Amino acid sequence: MPDAVRLAIVGAGGIAQLHIGGYEKLRTAGYDRFVITAVCDVSADSAHQTADTIEEALGERPRVFESVEEMVEAEEADAADICLPHAYHHTAGIACLHGGMHVLIEKPVGITIEATHRLLEARGDRDLIIAGAEQVRRYIGPRTIEWAVNSQQVIGTPRFFTQEVFSKNHMDRSEYKWAWRSLKMLGGGGMLLDAGAHFSDMVQHVFGPAKTAICMMRTLDETIINLPDVEQQPVDVEDYWTATIIFDSGVIGHWAWSQHAAGRKLSTRMYYGTDGSLADRQEWMHPFQHGADLILDGGCEVPYEELEAQYLASLSEEEAHRLFPYGITDAFAIECWDFVEAITRGREPEFGTEEALQAKALCFALYESAHLDGQPVAVEDVKTGKLSSYQDPINEYWGI
Numbered sequence: 001m002p003d004a005v006r007l008a009i010v011g012a013g014g015i016a017q018l019h020i021g022g023y024e025k026l027r028t029a030g031y032d033r034f035v036i037t038a039v040c041d042v043s044a045d046s047a048h049q050t051a052d053t054i055e056e057a058l059g060e061r062p063r064v065f066e067s068v069e070e071m072v073e074a075e076e077a078d079a080a081d082i083c084l085p086h087a088y089h090h091t092a093g094i095a096c097l098h099g100g101m102h103v104l105i106e107k108p109v110g111i112t113i114e115a116t117h118r119l120l121e122a123r124g125d126r127d128l129i130i131a132g133a134e135q136v137r138r139y140i141g142p143r144t145i146e147w148a149v150n151s152q153q154v155i156g157t158p159r160f161f162t163q164e165v166f167s168k169n170h171m172d173r174s175e176y177k178w179a180w181r182s183l184k185m186l187g188g189g190g191m192l193l194d195a196g197a198h199f200s201d202m203v204q205h206v207f208g209p210a211k212t213a214i215c216m217m218r219t220l221d222e223t224i225i226n227l228p229d230v231e232q233q234p235v236d237v238e239d240y241w242t243a244t245i246i247f248d249s250g251v252i253g254h255w256a257w258s259q260h261a262a263g264r265k266l267s268t269r270m271y272y273g274t275d276g277s278l279a280d281r282q283e284w285m286h287p288f289q290h291g292a293d294l295i296l297d298g299g300c301e302v303p304y305e306e307l308e309a310q311y312l313a314s315l316s317e318e319e320a321h322r323l324f325p326y327g328i329t330d331a332f333a334i335e336c337w338d339f340v341e342a343i344t345r346g347r348e349p350e351f352g353t354e355e356a357l358q359a360k361a362l363c364f365a366l367y368e369s370a371h372l373d374g375q376p377v378a379v380e381d382v383k384t385g386k387l388s389s390y391q392d393p394i395n396e397y398w399g400i
């Protein structure tokens with residue numbers, strides 16, 4: 001591997017810009033083990049605009065491609081940072097892996113469980129990195145709360161939690177970024193798999209693996225979606241769900257969400273243990289991203305800032321550098337750094353395919369349960385592929 005990893009940005013939409021911001025922070029901090037040499041998007045305009053952004057941010061102008069296959073053929077990069085709609089994670093990822101490239105793939109790392117297995121097969125036994133772009137657990141807030149719950153037992157033994165957010169938000173589904181998120185064949189599901197992949201990862205990161213999933217969901221929006229690659233049709237993904245998650249540890253979680261709640265908004269995010277509770281400071285599906293306040297049994301309150309200060313003081317110099325390289329706390333920069341370090345040092349990434357499969361297994365277990373009218377589903381059965389009735393049509397559609 002050359003000193004600097006040659007990177008390709010594949011998919012030049014919304015999230016790619018945050019990844020580029022992460023690479024810029026790394027370069028500013030003096031980290032020079034990467035260079036962005038390619039950008040690929042089916043939209044030539046988006047690809048060229050993103051090449052401009054990269055040139056401005058990093059001083060290097062990447063070569064522009066409009067097809068992943070052409071980009072792989074050109075051997076312009078050693079590794080791909082894949083920021084595509086879910087349906088193309090595996091197609092682009094497999095093409096890159098076959099071309100000998102390492103891949104960092106946005107969540108949920110493939111449109112179905114099988115799609116992730118196809119990526120693993122494409123890697124075979126070669127020393128290629130497949131990393132998941134899951135940034136939430138890398139923010140200082142989630143790192144602090146995971147430490148506080150598991151190393152410090154600040155709430156005692158965790159028992160149950162509830163995360164219910166109902167609001168009325170308009171999603172303009174005529175915009176490409178919302179249109180592909182409206183169809184099962186392109187998104188794999190709706191927000192439960194999209195932003196919900198972060199929630200699913202974070203609650204399992206803190207409370208351990210989920211065992212059983214029970215879920216009901218509804219599609220309330222009837223907008224007609226018109227996109228290439230799929231037939232014109234109304235929205236067919238969930239925009240309301242209510243779920244119960246039972247963890248191996250015995251913790252029980254309730255998770256409900258909708259953006260079609262007329263009238264009054266509801267937002268409850270509380271995590272309870274034998275000795276106290278944590279009140280999450282933010283309501284999007286990124287648990288603890290802005291920290292959580294501790295309320296002990298008896299009423300004593302510990303603001304999040306105190307927990308964070310204690311957590312930071314507990315880290316050795318080596319840990320601090322591994323978790324917040326160069327003192328950087330931007331989670332996108334940290335995930336990009338972790339990917340490049342995994343490649344150059346030949347080590348595992350912090351969030352690899354096992355972590356991605358565990359996170360998406362819980363999401364898909366909830367879909368499988370809803371597909372069975374709310375029957376309880378074993379998360380392990382979904383992870384191993386034993387139960388896949390909800391996902392089968394997607395796998396058939398894409399030949400996965």
Ligand SMILES: NC(=O)c1ccc[n+]([C@@H]2O[C@H](COP(=O)([O-])OP(=O)(O)OC[C@H]3O[C@@H](n4cnc5c(N)ncnc54)[C@H](O)[C@@H]3O)[C@@H](O)[C@H]2O)c1
Pocket residue numbers: 010011012013014015016040041042043046066067068083084085086088106107108133134135176177178194
């Ligand atoms: N980590 C996060 O917080 C976060 C936030 C938003 C999105 N995401 C993830 O990032 C990924 C992309 O989401 P987004 O919001 O950037 O989407 P987007 O719609 O903004 O961008 C997708 C881009 O991919 C391009 N594209 C589509 N098909 C292509 C193909 N076959 N080949 C090349 N280019 C193609 C589109 O032209 C578009 O520019 C998804 O996996 C999504 O879940 C993650």
